[in-house]
Amino acid sequence: MRGTSGESLTQARDRFEPVLRSAGEGALALGEQLFAVTAAFDESAPLRRSLADPSRSGADKAALVTAVLASGFDERVVDLVSGLVRSRWTRDGDLADATERLGLDAVLASAEARGALETVEDELFRTSRALLGQREARQALSDDTTAPERRAAFVRALLDGKVDPVTEVLAVHATRALRGRRFVPTLGWIGEIAAERRQRLVASVTSAAVLTQAQLDRLGGLLERAYGRAVQLNVTVDPAVLGGLRVQVGADVVDSTVLSRLADARRRLVS
Numbered sequence: 120m121r122g123t124s125g126e127s128l129t130q131a132r133d134r135f136e137p138v139l140r141s142a143g144e145g146a147l148a149l150g151e152q153l154f155a156v157t158a159a160f161d162e163s164a165p166l167r168r169s170l171a172d173p174s175r176s177g178a179d180k181a182a183l184v185t186a187v188l189a190s191g192f193d194e195r196v197v198d199l200v201s202g203l204v205r206s207r208w209t210r211d212g213d214l215a216d217a218t219e220r221l222g223l224d225a226v227l228a229s230a231e232a233r234g235a236l237e238t239v240e241d242e243l244f245r246t247s248r249a250l251l252g253q254r255e256a257r258q259a260l261s262d263d264t265t266a267p268e269r270r271a272a273f274v275r276a277l278l279d280g281k282v283d284p285v286t287e288v289l290a291v292h293a294t295r296a297l298r299g300r301r302f303v304p305t306l307g308w309i310g311e312i313a314a315e316r317r318q319r320l321v322a323s324v325t326s327a328a329v330l331t332q333a334q335l336d337r338l339g340g341l342l343e344r345a346y347g348r349a350v351q352l353n354v355t356v357d358p359a360v361l362g363g364l365r366v367q368v369g370a371d372v373v374d375s376t377v378l379s380r381l382a383d384a385r386r387r388l389v390s
Contacts, residue, residue, distance in 0.1 A: 124213035127206035128220060134202060135221055138195055139228040147229035147285065152196045153222030154292055156188070160215035161298065170204040171214045177205035219296070220312075223289070227313050230285040240313040242286040244353045246278065247306040251355075260294045260302035270294040314351045324354045325365040327376070342368065 120128055139146045160167045166187075170180050181201040188197045199221065208214050230239045250257050256277075260270055271291045278287050293305040300308075307323075314321045322342050324330075330338070335352060342350040346368065363376040 120213055120216060122209050123207050124209040124217070127203070127208060128213075128217045131199065131203055131206065131217060131221060132224060135199055135224065138199070139225055142195070142225075142228070143232040144229050146225045146232065147288065149193055149196055150222045150225030150227075150229065151288065152192055153199075153218055153225060154296065156192075156196070156200055157215050157219040157222060158296060159187075160218060161296070164211075167215060168211045171208045171211035173207055180204040215298075219298070222292075223309060223312055224316070226285055226288055226292075227316050230283065230313075231316060235283050235285065236313060236317055239283050239286045239289070240310050240317070240351065242282045243289065243306045243310040243313065246282070246286070246290060247303045247310075248355055250303055257301075257303055261297060261300075263297050267295040267297075310353070317351070318349065321368070322350050322352050323367045324352055325357050325360055325376070326354060327356070327358055327360045327362045329356055330354060338364075338366070342366070 139149070142149060160170075169175070170183065172180070181204055184201045184204055185197060188200065200218065203214060203217060203221075208217075227236060227239065230236045250260075256273075259265065259273060262270070271294060274290045274294050275287065278290055282290075289309050290306065293300075293309065294302050297305075311321050322339075324338070335354070339350055339352055342352075350368070360376040364373075365376050366373045
């Protein structure tokens with residue numbers, strides 16, 4: 120999210136952070152309520168457009184939010200969403216996107232409050248990797264023609280008792296609220312948000328063989344010196360790459376796999 124919408128989201132996150140710190144583990148409930156607000160925005164284009172309309176006064180839009188959320192919503196959520204609708208958005212869809220992002224911040228903050236944020240980040244990664252070889256499961260969890268509650272029930276059955284409760288909440292949200300996305304990439308995106316919250320970059324590493332701890336330490340050190348920040352290594356072993364490493368940090372990709380070099384050689388031969 121860029122431009123005016125990006126600035127509005129940044130300001131909202133800055134205002135919300137002290138609330139999350141104060142809420143501690145209770146931030147989980149705030150996050151789930153924000154997911155409900157996001158769903159309401161997604162389901163009602165007229166409501167979303169009305170609340171993002173720059174021609175309406177901020178006070179008028181905030182009053183509408185208070186009326187809609189007065190029953191059953193935490194006053195901290197009402198206050199946050201009232202602030203969101205007073206802000207300016209490049210497109211009305213950005214309002215829903217911002218609300219979801221703040222919900223993710225809240226759910227992750229609840230894990231952070233009890234020292235489980237790293238565990239949640241790791242479980243999100245492991246869950247996405249476990250599904251790579253299960254094409255039918257991935258399709259089912261990303262099928263927007265299936266009722267959201269059926270997809271959510273599938274995730275709960277898959278993860279119940281095996282992961283942190285916050286991981287399950289996030290995975291259920293990822294399939295219930297597809298929002299034009301696919302399930303596995305959404306887990307990766309949420310994992311990046313978790314890493315950001317831990318002030319770490321995420322490096323996705325694909326290797327032909329299991330890396331030793333010494334190799335992991337050396338690679339992590341190289342990346343941390345290159346980026347000037349702590350780096351979380353998420354490693355996938357894929358024998359199909361034959362040898363070497365593929366490392367992706369954000370939009371940066373370093374591919375030294377044998378397969379990549381062979382593909383490059385073929386391109387040179389035909390050029």
